[in-house]
Amino acid sequence: MTRPARPLAALLLAVGAAVLAGCTASPSSPAASPTPAPSGLVDSRLAVPSTGAAAPFDVPRTVQAPAGWRVALWARVDGARLAAWTPDGRLLVSRPESGDVQVLTPGKDGAPRVGTLVDGLNRPHGLAFDGDRLYVAESDRVDAYDYRDGAVSARRTIVDGLPDASTPELRGAYAHALKSVAVGEDGAVYVSVGSTGNTSAEDRSASPERAAILKVDGGRTTVFARGVRNGTGLAVAPDGSVWTAVNNRDRIAYPYDRSYEGGSGSDRGGVLQQYVNDHPLEPIARLTAGRDLGWPYCNPDPDVDPGAAGTAFDYSDRAFVRDEEANADGSRLDCAALPAVEQGLPAHSAPLGLSFVRAGVVPGGAGALVGIHGSWNRTPPRAPSVAFLPWRDGALQDAKTLLAGFQAADGSRWGRPVAAVAGPEGAVYVTDDEAGAVYRMAPPS
Numbered sequence: 001m002t003r004p005a006r007p008l009a010a011l012l013l014a015v016g017a018a019v020l021a022g023c024t025a026s027p028s029s030p031a032a033s034p035t036p037a038p039s040g041l042v043d044s045r046l047a048v049p050s051t052g053a054a055a056p057f058d059v060p061r062t063v064q065a066p067a068g069w070r071v072a073l074w075a076r077v078d079g080a081r082l083a084a085w086t087p088d089g090r091l092l093v094s095r096p097e098s099g100d101v102q103v104l105t106p107g108k109d110g111a112p113r114v115g116t117l118v119d120g121l122n123r124p125h126g127l128a129f130d131g132d133r134l135y136v137a138e139s140d141r142v143d144a145y146d147y148r149d150g151a152v153s154a155r156r157t158i159v160d161g162l163p164d165a166s167t168p169e170l171r172g173a174y175a176h177a178l179k180s181v182a183v184g185e186d187g188a189v190y191v192s193v194g195s196t197g198n199t200s201a202e203d204r205s206a207s208p209e210r211a212a213i214l215k216v217d218g219g220r221t222t223v224f225a226r227g228v229r230n231g232t233g234l235a236v237a238p239d240g241s242v243w244t245a246v247n248n249r250d251r252i253a254y255p256y257d258r259s260y261e262g263g264s265g266s267d268r269g270g271v272l273q274q275y276v277n278d279h280p281l282e283p284i285a286r287l288t289a290g291r292d293l294g295w296p297y298c299n300p301d302p303d304v305d306p307g308a309a310g311t312a313f314d315y316s317d318r319a320f321v322r323d324e325e326a327n328a329d330g331s332r333l334d335c336a337a338l339p340a341v342e343q344g345l346p347a348h349s350a351p352l353g354l355s356f357v358r359a360g361v362v363p364g365g366a367g368a369l370v371g372i373h374g375s376w377n378r379t380p381p382r383a384p385s386v387a388f389l390p391w392r393d394g395a396l397q398d399a400k401t402l403l404a405g406f407q408a409a410d411g412s413r414w415g416r417p418v419a420a421v422a423g424p425e426g427a428v429y430v431t432d433d434e435a436g437a438v439y440r441m442a443p444p445s
Contacts, residue, residue, distance in 0.1 A: 035409050037064040038401040047072035056414040056435050063405035066363055068444035075104055075112050075438040080431040082353050082419050084127040089424050090150055093431055096123040096178055103150055118152055126180035137179035139164035142191055158189055159216045170196055180234040188217040190242055194230035198249050199296040199326050211295055213287055225287045229295040233354030233370060239394050245351035245370050246283045250377060251276055253324040256307035269324050277378055281315055281344035282351050294320050297327035298335035300344060315344040316398060343389060343396045348375035348382045353419020361422045362402060364390040369420040383407035384416040386430055
């Protein structure tokens, strides 16, 4: 493959204009109405080129984005998961179920050329660059490749033997086998290893440890952070710190010896849908060597008035409470001794991809983008979206919604964002494994 003849930023701007100019809408039936736009966003018709108008884009789709932004379907990529930009301006997208990594090269006709960078892999997921070196996280290993001009070579293994469904002791049962990868400023490689289940405490004593973030440095693999139920989001912040966005546990039991709604008696140990709906929060945490995020013994709590129905929620600097199922008497882990979680998202948001962007890309300055996949068992469902958390004074601030509209008022969905990454020309590109799509969000020109 050859590089584009024009400068990349100019070419991608032309791509966006061509996509929007060539969009058509000839649906057979109207789509369900989305929920009302979150604060700061407005309804916007998703621009769809005629070549991409198969389901779910065979009917008009309305998304919600900042005023003046243009959102378009940029490419159809079945099962699109995590993404990373190459040094020469191509977008890589992992496809675990297909066992490959796709490469999307910006084209002059309004759509990228889509090809296969590497295939025959074992559920590839995480992607990270360190200069011209590409790291690909499969379910059981992480490999490095030399990257050049849309191709890879010189595959070598950085770490293998990672647990997945083939691990004998797990007998094919592994709920969070997909791995993510990030490269620190010092060249160390960080790998997320999810838990095998919802409250599988044995993961903490497994070898290699599960529900953890591993650090691979100089051929040595150590546990960098533990108690991380499923830290699919994994990225390095502007100050070099490593952050994770975590899918936390489901069906949490009420941990207080009182009535949840203020009546007589005690609801302690009960699985109450109203409480489950909003507990525990989904952590977005700064990782340091030896940090413990508590799972499954301790849960970060968003309640301003702990345990009270109808209380306000706060997702910044949240403390932990003991898990009634796994740590009822507090003897397994002292939850009060754990450092507070820096930031969080509402329960069952299911954060997946995490990336940091420079100032000037999205409203609010530098910060983090998080793909929110949406809940699978909440009533009513938590909606999919893309969140943005501003970065100020070396810390992430409260999350704001950047892109929404994938879920109708009746809870039905046509898309589920996975990851959002900034393109070299300043647009934001969003992968969606439900719709099989990559969207381009272009700010006002």
